[in-house]
């Protein structure tokens with residue numbers, strides 16, 4: 481099978497910094513967006529790129545003629561009339577023999593492991609895929625969250641997203657030729673195909689801590705340029721193993737007591753959101769790893785636990801902060817108690833201090849554990865850090881003591 485990339489050059493850009501300039505021609509850190517897309521694709525399995533351009537198409541053609549493509553063939557297709565992203569994809573699909581399409585919205589600045597995404601998508605067997613990440617503006621984003629039961633929850637921003645953790649589409653999609661035929665009557669990939677594919681259980685959501693930022697408004701373009709200038713883009717978007725900040729949940733993000741089994745009882749400790757926001761600004765992936773034996777003990781359901789995570793995300797989001805991913809162990813080894821879930825009362829390789837969650841996170845997010853740090857409040861976290869080669873920062877564990885300072889110390893440990 482051969483996958484190609486289709487770059488959608490996008491609409492009129494009435495909200496963009498300079499509406500007379502094609503979005504792909506916008507310069508960020510000395511390079512146009514088009515140049516950056518092709519740099520990302522060079523060296524991957526993608527050797528063919530089709531650019532669908534309508535508005536300012538001549539500029540896009542000229543742009544693609546101006547630099548070396550590193551062995552990637554690039555063709556620009558002119559679209560006479562804009563009828564939505566699905567119509568643009570159908571037009572491109574008519575122009576190639578390929579049967580898998582990596583869909584790039586032209587105005588997203590991005591850097592992520594392209595080949596890993598494509599192989600994970602193939603392994604999922606789904607016709608449609610999207611890359612998702614936490615949004616910096618969750619209330620103004622369509623939610624797309626891979627839920628505990630294997631379904632992907634997709635909710636438009638116009639609808640209530642209560643109880644859904646902070647994950648949204650990045651604007652990077654993939655679809656097979658068959659999938660494109662199935663959803664040919666949809667108008668837009670993000671707004672129409674994703675919800676339809678989710679309902680049909682035909683959608684793969686790939687959680688990424690790599691770099692994706694929409695540059696469609698003057699403000700967002702400036703934010704992307706500032707990430708390139710500050711090094712946050714390079715740190716988050718790095719394609720070789722990256723360093724990360726691992727956080728335990730209970731005793732670090734929230735108090736240990738009382739134990740939380742309902743989202744209405746969840747409270748972040750003071751200063752924690754601000755500390756995490758520093759890691760976010762630095763482009764440092766933030767990964768939560770938490771033992772939640774309350775699920776095995778029957779004290780909460782998977783669904784209830786997901787709602788608690790959503791509340792954690794909501795409180796972080798209100799302070800402009802987010803965690804990139806969240807791993808939990810639902811198991812507990814000692815069986816024989818009333819109300820427990822027998823299937824989860826097992827020894828496992830994910831309950832800390834076992835390294836299962838950290839190793840899974842390292843694989844999924846391309847992390848260099850020897851350069852990473854774990855912040856936790858118990859011996860389990862400390863032992864986990866030691867066995868996986870991470871530095872360890874001890875959070876005091878008592879309510880309202882030093883959690884934020886411990887997180888900041890963790891950030892300084894790996895960035896200095």
Ligand SMILES: [Mg+2]
Pocket residue numbers: 728729730731732856857858
């Ligand atoms: Mg703890």
Ligand SMILES: [Zn+2]
Pocket residue numbers: 809810811828829830831
């Ligand atoms: Zn486990």
